[in-house]
Amino acid sequence: MAGKKLSPEKLREIHALMVEARILEERLIKMNKAGEGYFWIGGPGEEAFAIPFGMLINKGQGIQHDFLHLHYRASATILAMGGESIDSIRQMRAVSTDPYSGGRNFVNHYAIKKWNVVPVFSCIEPQYLQSLGTAHAQREAGCKGITVVTGGDAGTAEGDFASALVWSSRPAGELPLLMIVTNNRYGISTPWEGQHGEKYISDRGTAFGIKNAVINGNDVFEAWEGLESAMNYVRKERKPFLLEISVSRLYGHSSASGAPRWNEEDCIDVFEEKLIKQKVMNKDQIKSVHDAALKKITDAYKQVQKEAFPDPSSIYDYVWTEQNGDKGRDSFAAQIGVDFTQNPPPAEHH
Numbered sequence: 001m002a003g004k005k006l007s008p009e010k011l012r013e014i015h016a017l018m019v020e021a022r023i024l025e026e027r028l029i030k031m032n033k034a035g036e037g038y039f040w041i042g043g044p045g046e047e048a049f050a051i052p053f054g055m056l057i058n059k060g061q062g063i064q065h066d067f068l069h070l071h072y073r074a075s076a077t078i079l080a081m082g083g084e085s086i087d088s089i090r091q092m093r094a095v096s097t098d099p100y101s102g103g104r105n106f107v108n109h110y111a112i113k114k115w116n117v118v119p120v121f122s123c124i125e126p127q128y129l130q131s132l133g134t135a136h137a138q139r140e141a142g143c144k145g146i147t148v149v150t151g152g153d154a155g156t157a158e159g160d161f162a163s164a165l166v167w168s169s170r171p172a173g174e175l176p177l178l179m180i181v182t183n184n185r186y187g188i189s190t191p192w193e194g195q196h197g198e199k200y201i202s203d204r205g206t207a208f209g210i211k212n213a214v215i216n217g218n219d220v221f222e223a224w225e226g227l228e229s230a231m232n233y234v235r236k237e238r239k240p241f242l243l244e245i246s247v248s249r250l251y252g253h254s255s256a257s258g259a260p261r262w263n264e265e266d267c268i269d270v271f272e273e274k275l276i277k278q279k280v281m282n283k284d285q286i287k288s289v290h291d292a293a294l295k296k297i298t299d300a301y302k303q304v305q306k307e308a309f310p311d312p313s314s315i316y317d318y319v320w321t322e323q324n325g326d327k328g329r330d331s332f333a334a335q336i337g338v339d340f341t342q343n344p345p346p347a348e349h350h
């Protein structure tokens with residue numbers, strides 16, 4: 001049976017994280033609907049793949065560790081890496097304690113330097129181009145870290161995705177890059193069926209000699225196996241891999257589409273049925289996990305309501321513009337770790 005290697009303790013850990021991630025997202029949706037946050041987008045429905053993914057990452061700073069170029073549905077992955085739910089609530093409410101953007105970006109747009117989590121974009125697909133840079137650095141340095149990039153199915157129509165296929169697979173310069181496409185069969189409201197001539201997105205890897213696979217992201221066991229073997233391949237062979245993961249989209253695209261509950265397969269229900277059948281947990285234990293997560297998220301939400309919004313004077317921090325002068329330049333330089341007194345920036349910057 002797939003996933004035999006996962007101990008009962010590990011399965012319970014995965015379950016608790018999946019439940020916390022889901023309750024967190026439901027809270028974020030409620031906050032948005034209540035006017036306590038400008039926009040919601042996130043990953044409810046992707047937990048069965050996202051939690052194993054977070055657990056399998058070689059986390060840390062610098063090219064010996066994995067680099068992550070994630071898209072905006074990775075809340076459960078960040079949680080599994082050790083992120084705190086309260087920090088996502090902070091970003092939703094846009095308070096100054098938000099560690100990812102100081103209350104200046106949309107929710108689920110992370111930037112975590114100590115774990116190589118490159119800032120998440122709202123714009124779809126440039127992450128595939130950026131990922132070539134870190135994968136190239138890892139290749140040149142001959143190190144053990146790999147680069148992982150994630151995006152959705154519709155985004156694969158962008159040229160950036162095609163560029164990643166080309167540039168990761170050149171025989172003279174193959175890159176240690178795991179390209180993950182989460183296929184929820186929609187690009188906002190446009191269904192997959194009318195947009196894809198190919199049977200599977202992962203088939204596109206074959207033309208470039210890129211190893212590829214499709215897995216069911218609603219099944220923890222299959223997701224764990226598929227991710228682990230794809231990651232191991234990239235770690236060992238130092239070559240690209242294209243992994244397509246079919247997932248559900250349980251609350252629509254984002255708050256822009258109203259975030260209604262959709263009637264798609266729910267990976268938490270699927271997992272809980274298996275846990276009960278395999279006698280890893282019983283119904284009461286499962287209920288306690290849900291109750292504890294609900295209390296944790298509710299307490300965190302109440303705490304965040306007491307926290308301050310950013311001071312208006314910080315609006316240009318880390319933004320290098322002419323009207324912001326040296327303050328913006330210096331805070332930007334500090335953020336990216338560059339000393340402009342040694343490497344003067346160009347006089348004009350637009």
Ligand SMILES: Cc1ncc(C[n+]2csc(CCOP(=O)(O)OP(=O)(O)O)c2C)c(N)n1
Nearest residue numbers: 122123124151152153154155184186187188
């Ligand atoms: C370059 C660009 N074009 C269009 C958009 C608007 N947009 C935001 S999400 C999205 C659909 C993305 O669908 P998919 O890639 O399948 O990812 P999903 O959101 O379903 O996970 C679009 C078109 C954008 N953010 N960036």
